[in-house]
Amino acid sequence: MTTKVRVLSGMQPSGRLHLGNWKGALENWVRLQTHYDSLFMVADWHALTSGYHQTSAIPELTRAMVLDWLAAGIDPEQSVVFVQSAVPQHAELALLLGMITPLGWLERVPSYKDKLRELAQRDIHTYGFLGYPVLMTADIVLYRAGYVPVGQDQVPHVELTREIVRRFNGLYGDVLVEPEALLTEAKVLPGLDGRKMSKSYDNTIALSATAEEVTQKVRTMLTDPARVRKSDPGNPDVCPVYHLHQVFSSSATVAEVDRECRAAGIGCVDCKRKLAEAINTQLEPIRERRQAWESHPETVDDLLVAGAVRAQQIAEATMHDVRQSMHLTVGRE
Known part of the structure; x- marks a missing residue:
């Protein structure tokens, strides 16, 4: 039997998903899970890069977003659904990749200065915000994902991931998989006011x-x-x-x-x-x-715990090879 190529994608828990999220991403995810070994991640650590000042709503937003995923057709029997912060290997690999990533690579990311302007009212001149692409790289390569489903505007982010992987492999050997962008159709829906449907414009129709x-x-x-x-x-x-x-x-x-x-x-x-x-x-x-999922709300937490266990198994296998290649093994069992 042919082994499916693995894909990883995620969303930040920043509010109720809307029709634009559904048509722009979730429908693609549902299709992908039948053709690829799919992992779908609640990117709660990424949410902290610009929202570190307010974290109390993250648990509720996480559950609500995962419920939207399940309602849209994401199948936890087919796909691994998990929360980023429940898999500590993300932080470990991001730290190690940060040691080798040149500062200039991060400063030239197209969305970096755009976001600084867009969120000028927030204090986001932080290490975490600048290092967002390093954490994103760790998210992807930790699972040896062959593809990352993205729209055309996100291809530069995947290319930076590939550059970081090439630098790591050049230093320590061919350990990490260099992913490719999987271009997917991303429909941009108009909101109630004619602008792009977006939570930031308060012009959405919620998926729920x-x-x-x-x-x-x-x-x-x-x-x-x-x-x-x-x-x-x-x-x-x-x-x-x-x-x-x-x-x-x-x-x-x-x-x-x-x-x-x-x-x-x-x-x-x-x-x-x-x-x-x-x-x-x-x-x-x-x-x-x-309605079926809401009638058993405890199962959402249960499936996230099970998803984290499955994700950790894959992630730890990668980290074992990373530590070996970097000679970071002394003192470990």
């Missing part, structure tokens, strides 16, 4: 929203600003509601909305009603799975 909440949220969405009256022809190309139709509605509905909007044959109220119905239809299986 009830049917009523979805309908209410969709009703508030911006539409074509030039269409003042129902009798005015609309332009679907500039309408966030239409863009969501293209993701959630059938091709027949998309064609109908496009045609009728341009001819003023459908009003925005009816258009939004159709969208809410389409979103709720797609969310119904997720709601059913969520």
Whole structure:
């Protein structure tokens, strides 16, 4: 039997997941787990790089996010689901890789200065924030992942991981696996205000929203600003509601909305009603799975403990080889 190639991906526990997270990442994860040996990680240590000042909500956010994963179709029987901080080998390998990573490599990461500007109101001029890519490298290579599923904008991060691995292997021998970026389709959804759907903009529809909440949220969405009256022809190309139709509605509905909007044959109220119905239809299986998991909340913690055990077994095998190659074995059993 052919051994599956391993992939690793993760998310920070920073709030309720929304439709953009689902279509941009989770759907890909669900597909990947059937083709690859998959590990999905709650990146709680990464959350500290910019959110170290407030940690009390991390346990609740972790459980809520994992529940979203399970509801979306992540199967803990197929995939390893675990919390980063429950596997201490991440910290050990990050420390060792930090010893060999040139400072200039970290300072040139494209997102570093962007994030400093974006989060200028926070004090994130810290060692942890600068060293984020080193911890990310440890996350990946600890499991000897062959692929890292990313969008095009994240390819530079994977390339830095490859550089660090090449430097380590050049110094200590071919111990770590050099991963490759697995380019995945990442749909960017418009939010309620037309901007990218994002928690930071408070313009999202939560993946855990009830049917009523979805309908209410969709009703508030911006539409074509030039269409003042129902009798005015609309332009679907500039309408966030239409863009969501293209993701959630059938091709027949998309064609109908496009045609009728341009001819003023459908009003925005009816258009939004159709969208809410389409979103709720797609969310119904997720709601059913969520209800099943919520009826046994203790099982979420149990599966995370089991996932950490499985992750530690893989991680410790890698760390054994790393310590051997760096001659860090004296005093160990």
